[in-house]
Amino acid sequence: MSSPPPILDLKNVNKVYPSAGEAPVEVLRDIDLTLEAGSSTAIVGPSGSGKSTLLQIIGTLDRATSGTVRIAGQDVAGLSDDQLAELRSRMIGFVFQMHHLLPHCTALENVLVPVLANSKPGKDTVERARKLLDRVGLSHRLNHLPGQMSGGERQRTAIVRALINQPKLLLADEPTGALDRASAEALAVLLAELNREEKVTLIVVTHAPELAATMDRTLRIEDGRLLPTE
Ligand code: ADP
Ligand code: MG
Numbered sequence: 001m002s003s004p005p006p007i008l009d010l011k012n013v014n015k016v017y018p019s020a021g022e023a024p025v026e027v028l029r030d031i032d033l034t035l036e037a038g039s040s041t042a043i044v045g046p047s048g049s050g051k052s053t054l055l056q057i058i059g060t061l062d063r064a065t066s067g068t069v070r071i072a073g074q075d076v077a078g079l080s081d082d083q084l085a086e087l088r089s090r091m092i093g094f095v096f097q098m099h100h101l102l103p104h105c106t107a108l109e110n111v112l113v114p115v116l117a118n119s120k121p122g123k124d125t126v127e128r129a130r131k132l133l134d135r136v137g138l139s140h141r142l143n144h145l146p147g148q149m150s151g152g153e154r155q156r157t158a159i160v161r162a163l164i165n166q167p168k169l170l171l172a173d174e175p176t177g178a179l180d181r182a183s184a185e186a187l188a189v190l191l192a193e194l195n196r197e198e199k200v201t202l203i204v205v206t207h208a209p210e211l212a213a214t215m216d217r218t219l220r221i222e223d224g225r226l227l228p229t230e
Contacts, residue, residue, distance in 0.1 A: 005073030007168055007201045008035040008058060013067035015053055027053050029224035031067070037168070040195045040202040042212035044229070045221035051205040052173055054221065058203065059092050059171050060084045072168065089117055093162030093170045093200070097177040099154040101146040107133060107157045108142045111164050125164070132160040135197075136190060152183030156190065163198055170195070172204045176211055188214045 015028040027050040035041060045051050056062040057069060060076050069076045071091060076084060101110045111129045115121045121129075133142060136156040146154050155175060162170055172191065176184035192214040195202040204215060212218045218229045 004037075005070065006034045007037045007072055008033065009068075009070040009073075010034070010058070011068040011070075013054075013057065013064045013069060015050070015057060015062075016065045026224055028057070028064075028221075031226050033219075033226060035201055035203070037201055038195070038199050039217075040192065040215040041204070042215040042218040043203065043205045043221060043226075044207070044212055044218060049221040050224060051221055054226075055171050055173050055203065055205055058169075059094060060088055089114065089165060091168045093165070093167040095155070095158050095162050095170070095172040095175045097174040099146065099158040101154060101157060101161075103146055106143045106145060107138060107149065107153075110146070110157055111161045114161060114165050129160065129164055132163060133157070135194075136160055150183070151179050152187060155179060155183075155187055159187075159191070159194065163194065163200065166198070167200060170198075170200045170202045172202070172206075174205055174207065176206065176208050184208055185210055187211075 010031050010033040013028055013031040017025040017027060019025050031054065043051050043054065053062065057064050071087065076087070079087065102113065108129055111133065112121050112126070115125050130142065133139060136159065138153060138156055141149055141153055149157065175191070176187050179187060188208065188211040191202065191204065194200065202215070204211060206212055220227050220229045
């Protein structure tokens with residue numbers, strides 16, 4: 001039996017933004033990236049170097065100008081927007097610098113939002129939501145609104161929301177960027193633990209060395225190219 005395809009496989013990915021009256025901006029150049037299931041990768045690089053653009057392309061929120069993006073063997077270029085939305089909700093979880101929680105929904109309700117997109121949450125799903133919230137130390141916050149939680153608690157809620165559909169890929173764009181140092185360090189440890197426990201492949205874009213250090217490996221974007229770091 002042949003081995004399964006890698007969870008993520010980028011070949012020769014380029015991204016060029018047209019620019020009115022000026023030369024087009026080449027943000028990503030010939031990016032190759034293959035990730036095995038369950039791995040964790042940090043992506044670092046200066047502001048404006050294309051880290052978010054790369055994460056958006058990996059997450060199928062944006063399309064590459066050229067090159068191939070395969071998720072679990074599936075070339076995403078041939079998929080319609082509806083098919084991409086279906087693939088995202090089944091395979092990919094996102095965490096951003098800002099939590100993007102719904103202000104009038106409790107922590108538990110916010111976690112269930114991605115489930116509601118597909119169906120009414122069953123008993124098992126609600127149980128999973130409670131368990132995960134408990135796992136990240138929020139069992140006493142289930143019925144709190146985002147405004148009643150700390151920054152770290154809101155980010156932990158956002159992580160649980162990203163994990164609720166059991167995604168294969170968890171993409172985090174500067175998830176500790178808005179947190180104080182202690183909360184950022186705690187979140188870094190938590191992400192590394194959840195990567196293993198949930199068997200989710202993790203990619204984290206970050207400026208924080210302590211977060212990058214908790215990942216299996218770190219890659220750097222420089223002049224549009226993705227390079228290994230020592
Ligand atoms: P990073 O996340 O590393 O800070 P980004 O991926 O956000 O970098 O941006 C990389 C470059 O692409 C920047 O020069 C930015 O101005 C440019 N860029 C990003 N999005 C767009 C867009 N929609 N249109 C034109 N240029 C863009
Ligand atoms: Mg960015």
